[in-house]
Amino acid sequence: MTILKDVSLKLYSTMRLGGTADSLVEVKTKDELNKAVTWAEERQLPVRMIGIGSNIIWRDEGFKGLVIVNRIKGLEKITENTSSATYKIGAGENWDLIVDQFVGLNLQGVECLSLIPGTVGATPVQNVGAYGQEIAGTFVSLEAYDRMAKDFVVLEKDQCSFGYRTSRFKTVDNGRFLICFVTLKLHRAAPKPPFYESLDKYFKEHKITKPTLIDIRSAVIDIRSKKLPDPAKVANNGSFFANPIIGQDHYKIIKKKFKDVVAWEAKDNYKISAAWLVEQAGFKGKKDTETGMSSWKDQALVFVNEKAQSTADLIKYQQKVTDAVYNLFQINLEREPELLP
Ligand SMILES: Cc1cc2nc3c(=O)[nH]c(=O)nc-3n(C[C@H](O)[C@H](O)[C@H](O)COP(=O)(O)OP(=O)(O)OC[C@H]3O[C@@H](n4cnc5c(N)ncnc54)[C@H](O)[C@@H]3O)c2cc1C
CATH class of the missing domain: 3.30.465.10 (Uridine Diphospho-n-acetylenolpyruvylglucosamine Reductase; domain 3)
Incomplete structure (x- = not known):
């Protein structure tokens, strides 16, 4: 177990932004984890455990503590x-x-x-x-x-x-x-309908009447690969916003103006598609030259770091999108990936 010093955190977020970690260690066992935590506690340093960084964005200030990358297998x-x-x-x-x-x-x-x-x-x-x-x-x-x-x-x-x-x-x-x-x-039970709407559509289109687990996995992979960029090739964190929940009155106002609103009933409320909101605000496929950020052409909810210089650029782009959505729908979008620390 080697504790590395001054490690660029761009390598530990699939958005490829952020400053430097003072210390970083990869742990493969519980014992190594124990030693790493003890090392940090003796020095009164903050600790953060991560996986591959597909749901985190590091701030430009970096992390003044020990980042522990979990590599425990089995x-x-x-x-x-x-x-x-x-x-x-x-x-x-x-x-x-x-x-x-x-x-x-x-x-x-x-x-x-x-x-x-x-x-x-x-x-x-x-x-x-x-x-x-x-x-x-x-x-x-x-x-x-x-x-x-x-x-x-x-x-x-x-x-x-x-x-x-x-x-x-x-x-x-x-x-x-x-x-x-x-x-x-x-x-061990066989998969049973009803399936999620887009999966159901996929099975009908592909004439699959009794989908097996392998069929479901293949369908999900096919659908996802067509609309989401591979984070190994394109810097992104997947969906940037969670689908917001709004009350019935608010939903009725939106529905009156936008007949094709994409939403699902959620108990007594409505869950609105954040992708639809961002698309309506005009950001699908947008390339923002000021920040170097863009929204993915096939899925408006995915922010892509094309040429951003810093996390500050990303935050500026986020603000542009959330402001536009708020002005149009009076809905505050909430970021899904976590900003660390
Ligand atoms: C293209 C793309 C598509 C995605 N699609 C989806 C999707 O459909 N549904 C969905 O829910 N998410 C999705 N995500 C988000 C992401 O893949 C998941 O949240 C995933 O579980 C993050 O795993 P990670 O190892 O990268 O975690 P990280 O990003 O490294 O960490 C995420 C959070 O978990 C904490 N953490 C990580 N590992 C540990 C641990 N062992 N112990 C304690 N805390 C830990 C971190 O501190 C951080 O708070 C997508 C992301 C991308 C890039």
Whole structure:
């Protein structure tokens, strides 16, 4: 385990922006994690654990502490019966490779989460979700180093406060738990309709009447690859804003003016497509010469760093988009990727 000094954080965010970390270390075991945390605590330095940085943006000031990159690996079957199987997975595993393995084993529950970039350990943080599935649906528990208790702890699902793209790890306990292992329970049941709208459309177009898990994974990969840029090639953080929830009265006002508004009923409220809002504000495919940022041509919600010089440029572009959306709809968009520190 080597603690590196003055490391550019551009390499640790798929947006490729940000300053320098005073110290950075990659950990492969719980023991290494313990040593890294002790090293930082002895020097009273802040600590931040990350995966591959696909949902974070580093500030230009950098990080005056220790960044811990989680590389803890492993996939272990814990229990199994005729209807389900439970696995404990290292937080540093690549999420999509794990999804691929479960689909290959004909285990259901995460197939719609195919091709989401990042590590297993980050999935509970924002309760990753796509195409009608979210990690909370299969999540059993996690093992983490609790920086408050200064010990390893196990948290069960009902202790994680999962919500739409959120959890206690993203809100009240942000940065407190350094996740080492995640346990998921997958099912042996065949996939059943109703499927998420865009998947349903895909199956109809491709004349797939009884989609298997492999069909679902292939469909998700196909749909995603057509509209989302690959962060390994194009600097981006995926969806830049979460879909906002608005009240019925507000929705009616918008619907009256914009008949084609894309929205879904959400309990007594409406969830509006943030992509639709950004598109209406005229930003789909926009290239902003002032900041060097752009909005992806096939998905308005994805901000792309084309030539931005700094995170300040990105924030300036974000402000342009949120102001335009607010002026048109009186809706405040909330950023999905986290600005650190
Ligand atoms: C093209 C693209 C598409 C995307 N699509 C989706 C999507 O469909 N649905 C969705 O939900 N997200 C999506 N995302 C966002 C992102 O992929 C997920 O949030 C992913 O889980 C982040 O994983 P990561 O390893 O990159 O985490 P990072 O970005 O490194 O970290 C994210 C947060 O989790 C914390 N964290 C990471 N690992 C740990 C750990 N082991 N212990 C404690 N805290 C940790 C970090 O401190 C930070 O707060 C997309 C991103 C991109 C670039």
